Amino acid sequence: DAKTTQPTSMDCAEGRAANLPCNHSTISGNEYVYWYRQIHSQGPQYIIHGLKNNETNEMASLIITEDRKSSTLILPHATLRDTAVYYCIVSYSTLTFGKGTMLLVSP
Amino acid sequence: GAGVSQSPSNKVTEKGKDVELRCDPISGHTALYWYRQSLGQGLEFLIYFQGNSAPDKSGLPSDRFSAERTGGSVSTLTIQRTQQEDSAVYLCASSLAYGLLSTSYNEQFFGPGTRLTVL
Numbered sequence: 001d002a003k004t005t006q007p008t009s010m011d012c013a014e015g016r017a018a019n020l021p022c023n024h025s026t027i028s029g030n031e032y033v034y035w036y037r038q039i040h041s042q043g044p045q046y047i048i049h050g051l052k053n054n055e056t057n058e059m060a061s062l063i064i065t066e067d068r069k070s071s072t073l074i075l076p077h078a079t080l081r082d083t084a085v086y087y088c089i090v091s092y093s094t095l096t097f098g099k100g101t102m103l104l105v106s107p
Numbered sequence: 108g109a110g111v112s113q114s115p116s117n118k119v120t121e122k123g124k125d126v127e128l129r130c131d132p133i134s135g136h137t138a139l140y141w142y143r144q145s146l147g148q149g150l151e152f153l154i155y156f157q158g159n160s161a162p163d164k165s166g167l168p169s170d171r172f173s174a175e176r177t178g179g180s181v182s183t184l185t186i187q188r189t190q191q192e193d194s195a196v197y198l199c200a201s202s203l204a205y206g207l208l209s210t211s212y213n214e215q216f217f218g219p220g221t222r223l224t225v226l
Contacts (some may be wrong), residue, residue: 020134026179038150041220042219043111043198043200043217043218043220044150044198044200044215045217046214046215046216086151094140094152094155094163095140095150095152095215096152097142097149097150097151097152098149099148099149100149
């Protein structure tokens with residue numbers, strides 16, 4: 001699986017958009033970009049995935065650069081309950097989790 | 108049940124003892140995955156099952172670790188002669204199938220995990 005690089009931590013004010021970056025410069029053609037998050041003491045939760053087009057669902061938006069070497073997960077209106085570790089993963093199937101980004105949403 | 112369940116939720120054992128961790132996947136999910144998460148670390152993939160077979164066991168950290176799945180449902184992860192470095196949260200996930208389907212992503216649904224502490 002391709003490796004990903006994410007910032008260790010980020011802060012966001014409640015109600016603001018949280019933009020979480022991810023670099024995956026060695027992604028191969030058949031690998032998707034997945035985002036999961038893990039709220040403290042819970043199992044990971046799927047957020048969104050994409051191949052090359054931007055994607056949006058009820059939780060978030062995923063913006064993938066044209067060269068596919070990086071992506072950004074956008075939580076449009078962050079709430080306190082969005083405080084979690086966010087994992088960016090590139091893979092065809094089996095998920096390999098890195099250390100992710102600890103997003104802290106503050107009042 | 109509605110989701111993936113794991114038992115026990117917590118397990119404390121002495122070094123050298125064997126432990127068995129159980130995972131009940133979502134009904135109808137053919138793929139099952141085991142991960143572990145050590146304190147302050149990301150998730151480490153251990154093994155996956157397609158039905159009852161495990162095509163790739165290379166993620167298991169040592170030969171003390173083994174896993175089986177019977178009836179395409181329940182899976183058991185066994186750790187023999189436990190060591191202190193085995194202390195971690197062991198997470199199980201299941202998905203409808205392995206890999207990507209033509210129409211949708213095989214979202215992995217995770218259980219709450221088993222916290223293993225080896226004294």
